[in-house]
Amino acid sequence: MAVMNLKKFSFTYPGVDYPSLRNITLPIEKNKITALIGPSGCGKSTLLRSMNRIHDIYPGNTYDGKIELLDSKSGTMKNILNIKKENEFITLRQQVGMIFQKPTPFPMSIFDNVAYGLKISGLKNKAELADRVEQALKDSALWKEVHERLNKSAMGLSGGQQQRLCIARAVAVKPEVLLFDEPTSALDPISTGAIEELLVTLKKDISIAIVTHNMQQASRISDYTAFMYLGDLVEYDKTENIFLNPKEKKTEDYITGRFG
Amino acid sequence: MRLIINKIFLALSVLSAIIGLSFLAWILITLFIKGLGSFHFNLFLNDLIDGGLRNLIIGQFILAGLAASIGIPLGMAAGIYIQEYGRGSFTSLIRNLSDIMMSAPSIVIGAFVYAVVVIPTGGTSGFAGAIALAIMMIPVVINTTDNMLSLVPRELREAGIALGASKYRVILDIVIKAAKVGIMTGILLAFARIIGETAPLLFTSETSNYFSLDLTESFPSLTVSIYDLANEPEESSRDLAWAASFILTVLVLVINLVGRFLTRTKG
Secondary structure, eight states: OEEEEEEEEEEEOTTOSSOSEEEEEEEEETTSEEEEEOSTTSSHHHHHHHTTTGGGGSOOOEEEEEEEEEETTTTEEEEGGGOOSHHHHHHHHHHEEEEOSSOOOOSSBHHHHHHHHHHHTTOOOHHHHHHHHHHHHHHTTOHHHHTTOTTSBGGGSOHHHHHHHHHHHHHHTOOSEEEEESTTTTSOHHHHHHHHHHHHHHTTTSEEEEEOSOHHHHHHHOSEEEEEETTEEEEEEEHHHHHHSOSSHHHHHHHTTSOO | OHHHHHHHHHHHHHHHHHHHHHHHHHHHHHHHHHHHHHOOGGGGTSOGGGTOOHHHHHHHHHHHHHHHHHHHHHHHHHHHIIIIIOOHHHHHHHHHHHHHHHTSOHHHHHHHHIIIIIHHHTSOOHHHHHHHHHHHHHHHHHHHHHHHHHTSOHHHHHHHHHTTOOHHHIIIIIIHHHTHHHHHHHHHHHHHHHHTOOHHHHTTTOOOSSOOOOTTSOOOOHHHHHHHHHTSSSHHHHHHHHHHHHHHHHHHHHHHHHHHHHHHTOO
């Protein structure tokens, strides 16, 4: 079952007269990891950033087609491209979280970082906050390393820990979908391994879309893979099919390293 | 040959640095010798009318403090607007105007406040002085806020938005916190600057020989009194001016050092 459905989705940046994404039709399957791969500039980050409408911080973009998100309460699909009101954006971003390439800890304590999303959504009860923070840190495999220094600044953590903190922060608000924009490209191999493991455990509760430059990473952790090239979706299939048995020549050329 | 040019160039740079610094040292040494010569702890206990500086020091702090309490919120709000909300030509207009304001001669600001505040209200007052100092401070605070906020990485704002925070929450909770040290340092340096200003106060607050907390009247000011005392014929007045200059310099120096210390212990 799909938690998100992109239907003939096109996207144009302001001041550009051609679309950066053209007619993308793609599901994001529930409780699976979907990897978006492709050479630099193919539009995979642009696509990811459309799925929580973070583009809209910088106005003037043109959306076309549909991006439907499953509303888990009513069980219906809603087109997020229709969202206009501030409070609807807030709800959308609580349902669809995002992790960035560079770790982005806020300049506050570890606890406050994880509690931030909960606090702004109106959770005030101290005991419940503490529980949710602890659970999120446990879910993100960070609790053991930080439980004795929750009140220390998050800026003192290592890069890998900071990235897991950002994951904990996003997990704490219990999103349906998490979008990862090259989450390990600024990290060392050990931290990368820890995050890959984490993603695989997270998918039992959360559906994941991940942009990655690292094809081994895509083949290791993802269930589905979408290969994009110059703003088009070239091929989408189960990951093993994409890597072992691609239908398109372009896909085969890319995954065998003939270009990219 | 290249080696020789290199050496000459180095020697010239060192020489210019020494010349520049020696003037600073000269000023400081003169101030310390003359100032310390007439410095006495009683200066802090008596008002100017009794040969002390107490009312002037307190007055100067009140003027600068009031100016800061006007200038900091206005300057920060404007700086936040240009960096976070503003777009297009209106924003760059404010930014340019603020840059021009920063280099406006302080005597002109004094004259401006004289024309728009002192004349309509019928006389010099502490308020007028504080307004003049605030006008001096605002562009510096705008500039600092603008610059320091621009150093906060875009990803941090996006991460806040991506968690479902609204834009103003992201600015208040995250962006300003990330830029806090830089903004505080800039504000402190701006404060150090206005606390040593004379020209904006000359026609606005003037000064007073008596202790006063009444901001609607002429208000005691250390810098204006230094100017007055230095023009007096008596030796004792000029000694007092030296002592006042010394105290003022130490004050400004301390505030500057605190500012620098804050920058160094960033994070």
